[in-house]
Amino acid sequence: MANVPRVRNWFPAVALVALVVAAPALAVQPLDTSKPAAAIVGSDIRQEEVLSRTEAGKVITAIDRTRENIGTVRKTTKLDTVDIVFLTDAARSEGGPPPAIENKVKQHQDDVTELRQEIEANALLFNAIDSRRVLAEDVLAVDFDNPGKVVIYAAAKPPK
Numbered sequence: 781m782a783n784v785p786r787v788r789n790w791f792p793a794v795a796l797v798a799l800v801v802a803a804p805a806l807a808v809q810p811l812d813t814s815k816p817a818a819a820i821v822g823s824d825i826r827q828e829e830v831l832s833r834t835e836a837g838k839v840i841t842a843i844d845r846t847r848e849n850i851g852t853v854r855k856t857t858k859l860d861t862v863d864i865v866f867l868t869d870a871a872r873s874e875g876g877p878p879p880a881i882e883n884k885v886k887q888h889q890d891d892v893t894e895l896r897q898e899i900e901a902n903a904l905l906f907n908a909i910d911s912r913r914v915l916a917e918d919v920l921a922v923d924f925d926n927p928g929k930v931v932i933y934a935a936a937k938p939p940k
Contacts, residue, residue: 823859832867842921843884846891853898860928862908870935913939
């Protein structure tokens with residue numbers, strides 16, 4: 781029995797070697813990047829300012845599709861483009877969305893609330909809206925109109 785190697789004496793050494801070898805693969809994004817939001821998200825984030833009456837039809841259609849878009853938000857891990865559409869006249873400071881959009885949001889209130897929670901839980905989408913200082917509670921709807929692209933409609937004003 782004296783010639784049997786003791787496995788438990790080798791375990792700490794093997795674990796330490798494995799950690800040292802794996803450390804470079806576990807490296808995190810460096811913080812010295814000049815565009816941290818774009819680097820974190822890995823997508824082109826664009827923004828546009830419009831009046832809600834100009835985009836009302838698209839926003840209402842997107843709100844009607846909220847239930848199906850919740851599942852898409854859950855599954856989204858990579859996007860080429862994130863378009864954030866600021867409905868500047870629908871911001872809280874301007875009195876909120878116009879009646880047609882507000883009524884549609886109320887009609888789908890539970891779904892819109894769930895959509896906002898899913899956006900907060902999705903690192904890619906949360907970082908995209910956060911990079912433009914949009915609160916999840918200001919998101920009215922999302923639209924996945926093309927593969928690799930999402931349009932986020934927000935009742936907010938862009939950061940200055």
